[in-house]
Amino acid sequence: MFRPYRRASQFAVFLLMFGIPLLNLWEIYAITGTFYAINIGGLGIADPSAILQSMFAAGQFAPPILFSVFFPVLFAFLFGRVWCGWMCPYHVISDGVAWARGKVRGMIGGSSEPETWVFLDPFKANVTRYSFLLLGTAAAGIMGIPVLNYVNAPGILSAEAMILVRNLTISIEMGFIAIVLLVELLFLPRFWCRLFCPTGAVVSLFRAPFTLRVVSASNKPGSPCCKEEQCSAACPMGLAPYREGGNLLCTNCARCIDACRGEKGAGLLGFRGFQD
Amino acid sequence: MIDEFIGFFRRVFAHGENPFSRDYIHNRMRPPGAAPEQSFMALCIRCNRCLEVCPFGSITRAGLGPTIGTPYVLAERKACYLCMACTRLCPTNALESSLRNPEQARMGKAVINTSICYSHLFADRDALPRDAGARIGALCNTCYNVCPLQDKAIMLQGNLFPIVLDECVGCGICVERCPTRPKRAINVVPTGMGRPDESGFYFRKARKHFDVSRKTVAGDQSGVLKGDDLMDAKERIDGSGGAPKFTFPYEVDKGLKDWE
Numbered sequence: 194m195f196r197p198y199r200r201a202s203q204f205a206v207f208l209l210m211f212g213i214p215l216l217n218l219w220e221i222y223a224i225t226g227t228f229y230a231i232n233i234g235g236l237g238i239a240d241p242s243a244i245l246q247s248m249f250a251a252g253q254f255a256p257p258i259l260f261s262v263f264f265p266v267l268f269a270f271l272f273g274r275v276w277c278g279w280m281c282p283y284h285v286i287s288d289g290v291a292w293a294r295g296k297v298r299g300m301i302g303g304s305s306e307p308e309t310w311v312f313l314d315p316f317k318a319n320v321t322r323y324s325f326l327l328l329g330t331a332a333a334g335i336m337g338i339p340v341l342n343y344v345n346a347p348g349i350l351s352a353e354a355m356i357l358v359r360n361l362t363i364s365i366e367m368g369f370i371a372i373v374l375l376v377e378l379l380f381l382p383r384f385w386c387r388l389f390c391p392t393g394a395v396v397s398l399f400r401a402p403f404t405l406r407v408v409s410a411s412n413k414p415g416s417p418c419c420k421e422e423q424c425s426a427a428c429p430m431g432l433a434p435y436r437e438g439g440n441l442l443c444t445n446c447a448r449c450i451d452a453c454r455g456e457k458g459a460g461l462l463g464f465r466g467f468q469d
Numbered sequence: 470m471i472d473e474f475i476g477f478f479r480r481v482f483a484h485g486e487n488p489f490s491r492d493y494i495h496n497r498m499r500p501p502g503a504a505p506e507q508s509f510m511a512l513c514i515r516c517n518r519c520l521e522v523c524p525f526g527s528i529t530r531a532g533l534g535p536t537i538g539t540p541y542v543l544a545e546r547k548a549c550y551l552c553m554a555c556t557r558l559c560p561t562n563a564l565e566s567s568l569r570n571p572e573q574a575r576m577g578k579a580v581i582n583t584s585i586c587y588s589h590l591f592a593d594r595d596a597l598p599r600d601a602g603a604r605i606g607a608l609c610n611t612c613y614n615v616c617p618l619q620d621k622a623i624m625l626q627g628n629l630f631p632i633v634l635d636e637c638v639g640c641g642i643c644v645e646r647c648p649t650r651p652k653r654a655i656n657v658v659p660t661g662m663g664r665p666d667e668s669g670f671y672f673r674k675a676r677k678h679f680d681v682s683r684k685t686v687a688g689d690q691s692g693v694l695k696g697d698d699l700m701d702a703k704e705r706i707d708g709s710g711g712a713p714k715f716t717f718p719y720e721v722d723k724g725l726k727d728w729e
Contacts, residue, residue: 355521
């Protein structure tokens with residue numbers, strides 16, 4: 194079961210979001226920053242999508258800037274889009290909203306089964322989010338400001354957490370998060386992570402043959418191995434994990450692996466990647 | 470309306486002005502080491518690390534608008550104390566990360582409004598006019614006393630009233646402490662905010678002040694005394710040689726009794 198580990202990782206990062214400004218208030222500066230850009234013991238790490246925006250907007254390259262995306266890119270090459278599924282503070286709230294949506298549906302309609310309906314198939318979802326990223330980057334180049342940072346959900350959350358800890362206020366940017374969460378609750382579950390998030394789009398670009406991904410051990414990996422398709426029902430990104438483990442949308446959240454009961458009680462799905 | 474639009478497009482496309490970088494406002498500066506406003510808006514990714522690391526809480530986030538989330542120093546609320554902790558943390562060089570020397574920060578230039586400044590009013594008129602709205606009728610010189618670059622960025626002209634010199638970095642401490650209300654007598658004009666004409670004007674003015682200051686320091690008798698020189702001069706004040714003679718410019722009323 195991967196679920197307890199994933200939840201532990203998500204909540205740890207969520208608490209870290211409040212912990213960093215708290216540590217800084219106590220004048221411990223070993224770790225500073227927000228999820229736009231963070232500094233761990235002198236090592237600068239920045240959000241690749243923010244850096245991409247900034248480079249296009251300013252029209253200049255600087256070696257320290259490029260070095261700050263080295264670790265996120267290396268991490269993505271090894272583990273895939275793990276930032277989204279296992280760490281992102283917005284994603285864990287989105288998980289909570291999807292859970293609440295299931296509860297509400299159970300109360301209204303009587304059906305508390307997980308939703309199988311997904312808006313746009315995986316290919317169209319990918320086209321949507323990369324079009325959004327390209328348009329946003331082009332707009333940043335034209336307008337001369339990193340515009341996609343206005344809608345960078347993990348960055349906004351982390352900045353808001355920081356000013357909440359420091360000044361006990363939140364700013365107007367929290368309204369954006371509230372609107373997106375409301376839409377997710379009422380109309381389109383997980384639409385932000387699937388269709389728009391620029392950070393997720395950039396992070397999932399870095400894929401190699403050795404990148405960690407979900408693989409089916411079934412002898413017919415192209416077709417569903419059981420009638421129930423629990424893996425597809427569990428996938429928050431609307432994928433069919435038995436054949437689409439390598440899709441750019443996959444966050445390696447391992448829900449499908451936990452859900453898979455296989456043909457004879459033994460799970461067929463598992464991780465395959467650089468460790469083999 | 471149409472003229473405004475045409476002017477806007479001309480500024481943006483013919484002059485290459487960034488429509489999303491806002492015009493300057495007095496006492497609202499970027500943190501030290503900031504790139505000129507246009508490139509600052511391009512480089513800043515709003516990570517707020519400068520804000521987080523500032524030990525004085527000087528940096529605030531901009532509110533709703535194109536600059537939302539970017540850092541500002543609002544001098545009237547809390548000035549920059551030039552610890553230079555923020556510059557080394559900036560991940561995109563929007564704040565020049567190699568800048569360590571606070572004297573090389575160029576956040577703005579302080580400008581004294583001589584029609585409000587207590588010291589200037591006092592030096593000009595020997596007393597505060599009633600309509601000045603001021604409660605203090607004295608040589609205040611708070612700006613001079615709190616300046617971290619005392620006698621480099623600001624000096625007392627003839628030991629009486631403050632003038633801002635060329636080395637002013639625009640930290641805004643003088644603005645924060647200036648006692649006049651509701652308007653401050655000293656204000657910081659931020660640099661790099663896309664008003665080259667204005668900044669040039671203030672630069673020339675500062676240059677003039679600087680030349681004046683050099684002249685007065687060079688003339689040894691009437692110059693500004695500091696530290697040991699000032700103490701020496703004070704020690705040489707001698708009251709034993711008889712009272713100095715004053716010429717009294719008024720007619721004395723002969724009817725007054727006991728008038729010396």
